[in-house]
Amino acid sequence: MQENPCRWCNTTVANILNNMEYTGCAINFKSSTVSYKVHDRIRKPQEEWQIIPNTQEPIIDDETFQRVQEIRSHRKRRTSTGKKSILTPKMFCSDCGAKLYYHAGKHIKDGSEYFRCSQYKTNRFKCSTNHYVRDSVMRDLVTETIRRVAEYVTNFEPVFLYLYAKKNSEATARNMRATRSRIDKAKKRLTELIKLIMKVYEDHVLGSLSEERYSMMAESYENEQKTLKQQLETDESALTKAEQSTTDLKSFLKAIRQFTEIEELDEKTVNTLISKIEVFERVKIDGKLHLPVKIHFTAVGIIDVPTEKEILRVMEEIRNNSKPQKTA
Numbered sequence: 001m002q003e004n005p006c007r008w009c010n011t012t013v014a015n016i017l018n019n020m021e022y023t024g025c026a027i028n029f030k031s032s033t034v035s036y037k038v039h040d041r042i043r044k045p046q047e048e049w050q051i052i053p054n055t056q057e058p059i060i061d062d063e064t065f066q067r068v069q070e071i072r073s074h075r076k077r078r079t080s081t082g083k084k085s086i087l088t089p090k091m092f093c094s095d096c097g098a099k100l101y102y103h104a105g106k107h108i109k110d111g112s113e114y115f116r117c118s119q120y121k122t123n124r125f126k127c128s129t130n131h132y133v134r135d136s137v138m139r140d141l142v143t144e145t146i147r148r149v150a151e152y153v154t155n156f157e158p159v160f161l162y163l164y165a166k167k168n169s170e171a172t173a174r175n176m177r178a179t180r181s182r183i184d185k186a187k188k189r190l191t192e193l194i195k196l197i198m199k200v201y202e203d204h205v206l207g208s209l210s211e212e213r214y215s216m217m218a219e220s221y222e223n224e225q226k227t228l229k230q231q232l233e234t235d236e237s238a239l240t241k242a243e244q245s246t247t248d249l250k251s252f253l254k255a256i257r258q259f260t261e262i263e264e265l266d267e268k269t270v271n272t273l274i275s276k277i278e279v280f281e282r283v284k285i286d287g288k289l290h291l292p293v294k295i296h297f298t299a300v301g302i303i304d305v306p307t308e309k310e311i312l313r314v315m316e317e318i319r320n321n322s323k324p325q326k327t328a
């Protein structure tokens with residue numbers, strides 16, 4: 001048996017999968033000639049096609065066709081040279097939110113591979129600038145940022161935690177305390193309710209509680225039980241989630257310490273520490289081009305490394321806050 005008897009190349013299969021006419025419609029005005037003198041045909045954008053549905057027996061149903069298009073739109077792009085960048089899954093355009101695509105064609109020199117907004121090429125209305133950045137520049141920037149953050153967190157963990165708490169978790173901690181106490185109360189009341197329900201049942205069986213009164217009380221207890229169970233479920237899952245983010249913060253703090261001397265970035269480091277990289281459009285400051293980038297770290301988000309002066313100020317603030325309060 002031949003391994004590939006039809007010898008269909010990838011493009012043929014892709015064309016079949018993309019061919020809308022297999023769903024039973026007819027499409028007019030897919031392409032046009034440049035002019036009556038130049039007979040080259042140009043393909044028109046899909047918005048300008050005329051699609052007439054149900055003109056022929058469908059080979060594939062609409063739903064399957066749409067599902068295939070959806071799957072194909074998420075497929076991984078392969079560069080013609082087979083090169084990859086470890087940063088690809090993390091790179092996003094700050095303007096339109098789309099992925100940045102990695103470009104490494106044969107005509108691109110080694111070290112000049114770059115990222116560009118995926119919408120810039122296909123849909124300029126959505127993103128009008130290219131958000132161009134070289135892979136090597138980006139790798140250096142990420143490495144440098146990881147090193148600075150690692151040094152900061154390792155040397156000044158109390159400052160980091162203090163600022164982090166100030167920014168994020170004061171409200172969260174308060175919420176967690178409130179949730180915990182609500183859970184305790186609900187559990188106690190649920191135990192009481194079971195006893196109460198059994199009690200009214202007994203009283204009813206022994207004849208000291210009329211049918212009418214028993215139904216009324218039992219129903220009221222059961223309703224309370226139902227509401228409490230629902231609340232308990234919501235609270236418990238919220239608490240698990242909040243506790244998870246505390247665990248994530250702890251494991252981030254542990255992980256980042258290993259990178260104070262980082263020289264070279266690898267895939268594992270990127271996946272452990274970085275959740276997302278947003279690339280902004282270049283801005284000119286004092287005649288020099290700058291590339292604003294936001295690097296989001298796993299579990300903690302963006303970390304602004306404070307200046308030495310700022311660190312000293314925060315340490316002073318921490319000291320003052322921990323002094324026992326004077327009573328008048």
Ligand SMILES: [Zn+2]
Nearest residue numbers: 093096117127
């Ligand atoms: Zn964009």
